[in-house]
Amino acid sequence: MSSSDIEQAEASVRAELGALRDSIDNIDAAVVHMLAERFKCTQRVGRLKADHDLPPADPARESRQIERLRGLAKDAKLDPAFAEKLLNFIIAEVIRHHEQIADGVPPGGRANAPGAH
Numbered sequence: 001m002s003s004s005d006i007e008q009a010e011a012s013v014r015a016e017l018g019a020l021r022d023s024i025d026n027i028d029a030a031v032v033h034m035l036a037e038r039f040k041c042t043q044r045v046g047r048l049k050a051d052h053d054l055p056p057a058d059p060a061r062e063s064r065q066i067e068r069l070r071g072l073a074k075d076a077k078l079d080p081a082f083a084e085k086l087l088n089f090i091i092a093e094v095i096r097h098h099e100q101i102a103d104g105v106p107p108g109g110r111a112n113a114p115g116a117h
């Protein structure tokens with residue numbers, strides 16, 4: 001469906017689509033804000049782990065998180081496999097951050113590293 005298809009649709013359909021998209025935009029904003037808060041916590045976890053020579057990843061903790069999230073997803077009628085993929089995607093990024101902290105990479109990237117622009 002292109003934008004012009006939408007322009008041709010009935011006014012009531014356009015109004016309903018607009019209202020639904022407003023809600024989607026609000027939800028997307030909430031997701032971004034919640035993720036930002038989560039990453040603030042995980043940055044502190046990364047610092048703590050680096051300071052105490054703890055490994056970036058904790059697979060046992062991840063298994064518990066996945067089981068818990070799959071259960072929550074089922075209750076919420078969300079595909080548990082999707083919830084698991086999403087959590088794994090987020091955790092992979094967190095582990096990358098933890099590794100950077102342990103390697104002494106400054107927040108925002110390797111600004112002073114050779115080859116950086």
Ligand SMILES: O=C(O)C(=O)C[C@]1(C(=O)O)C=C[C@@H](O)C=C1
Nearest residue numbers: 045056057058059061062091094
């Ligand atoms: O709880 C930790 O130890 C974390 O580092 C946080 C976190 C997560 O993002 O939830 C990330 C990596 C670990 O493997 C497990 C969990």
